[in-house]
Amino acid sequence: MKPTIVLVHGGFVDGSGWRGVYDDLAADGFHVRVVQNPTKSLADDTTATRQVLDEVNGPVVLVGHSYGGAVITEAGNHEKVSALVYITAFAPDQGESVNSLLETFPGDGPQPPILPPVEGYLFLDRDKFHESFAGDVTPEEAAFLADSQVPWGLEALGGVVSSAAWRVKPSWYLHVTDDNMIPPVAQASMAERIGATVSETPGSHAVYVSRPKVVADVIRKAAASFS
Numbered sequence: 265m266k267p268t269i270v271l272v273h274g275g276f277v278d279g280s281g282w283r284g285v286y287d288d289l290a291a292d293g294f295h296v297r298v299v300q301n302p303t304k305s306l307a308d309d310t311t312a313t314r315q316v317l318d319e320v321n322g323p324v325v326l327v328g329h330s331y332g333g334a335v336i337t338e339a340g341n342h343e344k345v346s347a348l349v350y351i352t353a354f355a356p357d358q359g360e361s362v363n364s365l366l367e368t369f370p371g372d373g374p375q376p377p378i379l380p381p382v383e384g385y386l387f388l389d390r391d392k393f394h395e396s397f398a399g400d401v402t403p404e405e406a407a408f409l410a411d412s413q414v415p416w417g418l419e420a421l422g423g424v425v426s427s428a429a430w431r432v433k434p435s436w437y438l439h440v441t442d443d444n445m446i447p448p449v450a451q452a453s454m455a456e457r458i459g460a461t462v463s464e465t466p467g468s469h470a471v472y473v474s475r476p477k478v479v480a481d482v483i484r485k486a487a488a489s490f491s
Contacts, residue, residue, distance in 0.1 A: 265322055266293060266294050266295070266487060267294075267322060267323040267324055267325050267346060267347075267487050267490070268294070268295045268296070268297060268320045268321070268322060268323070268324050268325070269289055269294050269295070269296045269297070269324070269325050269327060269483055269487070270296075270297045270298075270299060270313070270316055270317060270320065270324050270325070270326050270327065271285065271286065271296065271297070271298045271299065271327050271329075272299045272301065272309075272313055272326065272327060272328040272329070272332035272335050272336055272339075273298075273299070273300075273301060273329055273330075273332055274328070274329045274330025274331040274332045274333075274353070275303055275330060275331040275386070275414075275416035275420065275421075276303075276386075276387070276388055276397070276413045276414060276416055277409065277412075277413070277414060278300060278412075278414050279298040279299060279300045279301075281409070281470070281472060281473050282298050282472060283476075284472075284473065284476030284477075285472055285476045285479050285480050285483070286298060287476070288476055288477055288480040289480050289483065289484075292480075292484070294487070295320075297316050297319075297320065299312055299313045299316050299335075300312070301313070301332070301335065302417075303331070303414055303415070303416050303417060303420050304417040304419060304420060305417055305419035305420050305423055306334060306335065306338065306361070306419070306420050306422075306423020306424075306425075307419075307423060308420075309335045309339075309420060310335055310338045310339045313326075313335055313336070313339035314339050314342055317339065317342045317344050317345065318342075320344060322344070323344060323345075323346040323490065324342075324344045324345045324346060325345075325346065325347045325348075325349060325483060325486050325487050326339065326340050326342075326345045326347070326348055326349070327348075327349040327351065327483055328348075328349070328350060328351065328353050329351040329352065329353055329472050330351075330352065330353055330354065330445065330446065330469065331353075331354060331362055331416070331420065331421075332351075332353060333350045333351075333353025333354040333355050333356075334353075334354045334355075334356050334361070334362050334423070334425065336348055336350070336353075336429070337354075337355060337356055337425050337428050337429055337430060338425050338426065338427070338428075338429070339429075340429030340430070340433060341427050341429045341432075345429065345433060346433065346434075346490050347433060347434050347435070347436065347486040347487070347489060347490065348429060348430055348433055348434070348435040348436070348486075349435070349436045349437075349438070349482060349483050349486050350435060350436065350437045350438070350454075350455070350458075350460065351438045351440075351471065351472055351479055351482070352438060352439070352440040352443050352445075352446055352451055352469060352471060353437075353446075353454075354446070354454070355428075355430060355435075355437070355454040355455070355457070355458050355460075356425045356428065357425065357428045357431075357457075358425055358426065358427055358428050358431075359424060359425065360424065360425055361421065361422050361423055361424045361425070362420070362421045362422075362423075363421045363422050365450075365454070366421075368450070368453075369446075369447055369450045370447055370449060370450070373447045373449075374396065374444040374447075376388065376396055376397075376444070376445050377389035377392035377393075377396050381418055384417060384418050384419070385415035385416060385417055385418070386415065386416045386417075386418065386421075387413050387415060387416070388410070388413060390410040390411065390413075393406060393407075393409065393410035393413075394406035394407070394410070395444065396444045396445060396469070397409065397410075397444070397445055397468065397469050397470055398468050398469065398470035398473065398474070399442065399444065399468040399470075400442070400466075400467055400468045400470070400471075400474040400475075401468070401470055401473055401474050405473070406470075409470070409473075428458075430458040430459075430460070434461075434486075434489065434490075435458050435459065435460040435461070436460055436461045436462075436463070436482055436483075436485060436486045437451070437454070437455035437458070437460035437461070437462050437463070438462075438463050438464075438465060438471070438478070438479060438482045439451050439452060439455060439462055439463065439464045439465075440464075440465055440466070440467045440468070440469070440471045441464060441465070441466050441467070442466055442467055442468055443467070443468060443469045443471075444468065444469060445469035446469065461485070461486075463478075463481075463482050463485070465478045
């Protein structure tokens with residue numbers, strides 16, 4: 265039996281961006297679930313992901329994009345999770361948060377155009393969204409993503425991982441070479457630290473939208489390793 269694929273989105277977006285990946289995997293016979301995280305806090309998002317995992321029968325490949333990598337690092341300790349897939353994602357260790365990882369990123373490259381927080385939530389500058397987040401999608405699609413942003417809570421960025429699932433479960437990492445949100449050098453460092461099987465592709469931070477087949481193929485490799 266093929267494992268179930270559970271997809272976890274990152275900050276500023278919702279789960280609808282996974283549609284291309286979902287369709288590709290579903291056409292191949294996989295059962296796929298998409299988590300809709302509130303992105304208010306890491307604790308809330310971990311709970312939302314675990315609720316989906318509780319409902320699934322059999323083993324799971326748990327996939328996270330961007331901030332979703334922090335979520336799967338915590339939620340991936342669930343007994344049904346057999347593999348972790350990081351799509352240009354944060355991969356914190358125990359005691360770390362997205363914020364603490366951001367402090368280690370190089371300061372001489374492109375900087376995410378994050379606006380000052382308003383009542384505890386963050387947004388990206390809409391005028392710079394296309395270039396920074398989704399440089400390889402159409403201007404129309406980038407505009408829609410910018411205008412449908414989900415507020416990202418400061419408690420999500422500051423949430424500390426209590427137990428890193430990648431320490432006990434195999435992981436895969438998609439290294440995206442043109443990402444202007446998570447620098448490629450930071451991606452490479454995190455992937456190496458967690459001992460991930462690494463694939464590489466050109467693409468923007470929104471690679472799961474622009475290159476869904478590439479993303480789905482990495483997930484297939486993880487699923488094939490134990491199915």
